[in-house]
Amino acid sequence: MVKLGELERAIMDVVWDAPAPIAATDLRDVLKASGPEGKEPAITTVMTVLSRLEGKGFVVRDRDARPHLYRPAMSREEHVAELMHEVLGSASDRDAVLARFVGQVTPHDAERLRKLLEA
Incomplete structure:
Protein backbone atom coordinates (compact mmCIF):
# COMPACT_ATOMS: atom_id res chain seq x y z
CA MET A 1 0.00 0.00 0.00
CA VAL A 2 1.38 3.39 -1.01
CA LYS A 3 1.19 5.83 1.87
CA LEU A 4 1.58 9.56 1.53
CA GLY A 5 3.80 11.61 3.80
CA GLU A 6 2.60 14.89 5.27
CA LEU A 7 4.01 17.10 2.49
CA GLU A 8 2.96 14.61 -0.19
CA ARG A 9 -0.58 14.70 1.16
CA ALA A 10 -0.61 18.51 1.29
CA ILE A 11 0.64 18.69 -2.31
CA MET A 12 -1.90 16.12 -3.49
CA ASP A 13 -4.68 18.09 -1.79
CA VAL A 14 -3.66 21.17 -3.80
CA VAL A 15 -3.39 19.16 -7.05
CA TRP A 16 -6.79 17.52 -6.44
CA ASP A 17 -8.41 20.88 -5.62
CA ALA A 18 -6.86 22.74 -8.57
CA PRO A 19 -9.38 23.50 -11.35
CA ALA A 20 -6.72 22.79 -14.01
CA PRO A 21 -3.21 21.34 -14.22
CA ILE A 22 -0.89 23.33 -11.98
CA ALA A 23 2.76 24.43 -12.15
CA ALA A 24 5.11 23.69 -9.26
CA THR A 25 5.55 27.41 -8.50
CA ASP A 26 1.79 27.97 -8.31
CA LEU A 27 1.46 24.89 -6.13
CA ARG A 28 4.14 26.23 -3.78
CA ASP A 29 2.31 29.57 -3.59
CA VAL A 30 -0.92 27.81 -2.57
CA LEU A 31 0.96 25.84 0.09
CA LYS A 32 2.62 29.04 1.31
CA ALA A 33 -0.73 30.87 1.57
CA SER A 34 -2.53 28.03 3.34
CA GLY A 35 0.24 26.85 5.66
CA PRO A 36 1.49 28.19 8.97
CA GLU A 37 3.66 31.31 8.93
CA GLY A 38 7.32 30.55 8.23
CA LYS A 39 6.49 27.01 7.04
CA GLU A 40 6.82 27.56 3.30
CA PRO A 41 8.51 24.77 1.34
CA ALA A 42 11.29 25.63 -1.09
CA ILE A 43 10.48 25.21 -4.78
CA THR A 44 13.16 22.52 -5.02
CA THR A 45 11.40 20.57 -2.26
CA VAL A 46 8.04 20.89 -4.03
CA MET A 47 9.59 19.72 -7.30
CA THR A 48 11.27 16.76 -5.60
CA VAL A 49 7.99 15.71 -3.99
CA LEU A 50 6.15 16.10 -7.31
CA SER A 51 8.76 13.88 -8.95
CA ARG A 52 8.27 11.25 -6.26
CA LEU A 53 4.48 11.50 -6.61
CA GLU A 54 4.86 11.02 -10.35
CA GLY A 55 6.95 7.91 -9.72
CA LYS A 56 4.29 6.58 -7.35
CA GLY A 57 1.58 7.15 -9.96
CA PHE A 58 -0.23 9.97 -8.18
CA VAL A 59 0.45 12.80 -10.64
CA VAL A 60 0.99 13.10 -14.37
CA ARG A 61 3.44 15.69 -15.65
CA ASP A 62 2.90 17.52 -18.94
CA ARG A 63 6.49 17.77 -20.16
CA ASP A 64 5.52 19.76 -23.25
CA ALA A 65 4.22 22.69 -21.19
CA ARG A 66 6.61 25.32 -19.89
CA PRO A 67 6.68 25.33 -16.97
CA HIS A 68 5.71 21.69 -16.57
CA LEU A 69 2.14 21.24 -15.41
CA TYR A 70 0.91 18.57 -13.01
CA ARG A 71 -2.50 16.94 -12.79
CA PRO A 72 -3.78 14.09 -10.66
CA ALA A 73 -3.46 10.61 -12.13
CA MET A 74 -6.60 9.63 -10.21
CA SER A 75 -9.29 11.48 -8.30
Whole structure:
Protein backbone atom coordinates (compact mmCIF):
# COMPACT_ATOMS: atom_id res chain seq x y z
CA MET A 1 0.00 0.00 0.00
CA VAL A 2 1.38 3.39 -1.01
CA LYS A 3 1.19 5.83 1.87
CA LEU A 4 1.58 9.56 1.53
CA GLY A 5 3.80 11.61 3.80
CA GLU A 6 2.60 14.89 5.27
CA LEU A 7 4.01 17.10 2.49
CA GLU A 8 2.96 14.61 -0.19
CA ARG A 9 -0.58 14.70 1.16
CA ALA A 10 -0.61 18.51 1.29
CA ILE A 11 0.64 18.69 -2.31
CA MET A 12 -1.90 16.12 -3.49
CA ASP A 13 -4.68 18.09 -1.79
CA VAL A 14 -3.66 21.17 -3.80
CA VAL A 15 -3.39 19.16 -7.05
CA TRP A 16 -6.79 17.52 -6.44
CA ASP A 17 -8.41 20.88 -5.62
CA ALA A 18 -6.86 22.74 -8.57
CA PRO A 19 -9.38 23.50 -11.35
CA ALA A 20 -6.72 22.79 -14.01
CA PRO A 21 -3.21 21.34 -14.22
CA ILE A 22 -0.89 23.33 -11.98
CA ALA A 23 2.76 24.43 -12.15
CA ALA A 24 5.11 23.69 -9.26
CA THR A 25 5.55 27.41 -8.50
CA ASP A 26 1.79 27.97 -8.31
CA LEU A 27 1.46 24.89 -6.13
CA ARG A 28 4.14 26.23 -3.78
CA ASP A 29 2.31 29.57 -3.59
CA VAL A 30 -0.92 27.81 -2.57
CA LEU A 31 0.96 25.84 0.09
CA LYS A 32 2.62 29.04 1.31
CA ALA A 33 -0.73 30.87 1.57
CA SER A 34 -2.53 28.03 3.34
CA GLY A 35 0.24 26.85 5.66
CA PRO A 36 1.49 28.19 8.97
CA GLU A 37 3.66 31.31 8.93
CA GLY A 38 7.32 30.55 8.23
CA LYS A 39 6.49 27.01 7.04
CA GLU A 40 6.82 27.56 3.30
CA PRO A 41 8.51 24.77 1.34
CA ALA A 42 11.29 25.63 -1.09
CA ILE A 43 10.48 25.21 -4.78
CA THR A 44 13.16 22.52 -5.02
CA THR A 45 11.40 20.57 -2.26
CA VAL A 46 8.04 20.89 -4.03
CA MET A 47 9.59 19.72 -7.30
CA THR A 48 11.27 16.76 -5.60
CA VAL A 49 7.99 15.71 -3.99
CA LEU A 50 6.15 16.10 -7.31
CA SER A 51 8.76 13.88 -8.95
CA ARG A 52 8.27 11.25 -6.26
CA LEU A 53 4.48 11.50 -6.61
CA GLU A 54 4.86 11.02 -10.35
CA GLY A 55 6.95 7.91 -9.72
CA LYS A 56 4.29 6.58 -7.35
CA GLY A 57 1.58 7.15 -9.96
CA PHE A 58 -0.23 9.97 -8.18
CA VAL A 59 0.45 12.80 -10.64
CA VAL A 60 0.99 13.10 -14.37
CA ARG A 61 3.44 15.69 -15.65
CA ASP A 62 2.90 17.52 -18.94
CA ARG A 63 6.49 17.77 -20.16
CA ASP A 64 5.52 19.76 -23.25
CA ALA A 65 4.22 22.69 -21.19
CA ARG A 66 6.61 25.32 -19.89
CA PRO A 67 6.68 25.33 -16.97
CA HIS A 68 5.71 21.69 -16.57
CA LEU A 69 2.14 21.24 -15.41
CA TYR A 70 0.91 18.57 -13.01
CA ARG A 71 -2.50 16.94 -12.79
CA PRO A 72 -3.78 14.09 -10.66
CA ALA A 73 -3.46 10.61 -12.13
CA MET A 74 -6.60 9.63 -10.21
CA SER A 75 -9.29 11.48 -8.30
CA ARG A 76 -9.20 11.82 -4.53
CA GLU A 77 -12.24 9.53 -4.36
CA GLU A 78 -10.53 6.87 -6.50
CA HIS A 79 -7.49 7.02 -4.24
CA VAL A 80 -9.53 6.65 -1.05
CA ALA A 81 -11.57 3.80 -2.54
CA GLU A 82 -8.32 2.08 -3.58
CA LEU A 83 -6.96 2.44 -0.04
CA MET A 84 -10.15 0.99 1.41
CA HIS A 85 -10.02 -1.93 -1.02
CA GLU A 86 -6.35 -2.61 -0.21
CA VAL A 87 -7.00 -2.55 3.53
CA LEU A 88 -9.97 -4.86 3.16
CA GLY A 89 -7.94 -7.17 0.92
CA SER A 90 -5.19 -7.42 3.53
CA ALA A 91 -7.60 -8.55 6.27
CA SER A 92 -7.54 -12.20 7.26
CA ASP A 93 -11.24 -12.02 8.20
CA ARG A 94 -13.05 -9.77 5.72
CA ASP A 95 -16.43 -10.40 7.33
CA ALA A 96 -15.17 -9.19 10.70
CA VAL A 97 -13.63 -6.08 9.16
CA LEU A 98 -16.79 -5.27 7.21
CA ALA A 99 -18.96 -5.87 10.28
CA ARG A 100 -16.75 -3.58 12.37
CA PHE A 101 -16.81 -0.90 9.68
CA VAL A 102 -20.58 -1.04 9.22
CA GLY A 103 -21.06 -0.98 12.99
CA GLN A 104 -19.17 2.31 13.20
CA VAL A 105 -20.82 4.27 10.37
CA THR A 106 -23.41 6.90 11.12
CA PRO A 107 -27.07 6.17 10.34
CA HIS A 108 -26.84 8.69 7.49
CA ASP A 109 -23.83 6.91 5.95
CA ALA A 110 -25.51 3.52 6.46
CA GLU A 111 -28.49 4.75 4.46
CA ARG A 112 -26.19 6.04 1.73
CA LEU A 113 -24.44 2.65 1.61
CA ARG A 114 -27.82 0.88 1.31
CA LYS A 115 -28.79 3.10 -1.62
CA LEU A 116 -25.45 2.55 -3.34
CA LEU A 117 -25.68 -1.21 -2.92
CA GLU A 118 -29.21 -1.21 -4.37
CA ALA A 119 -28.14 0.77 -7.43
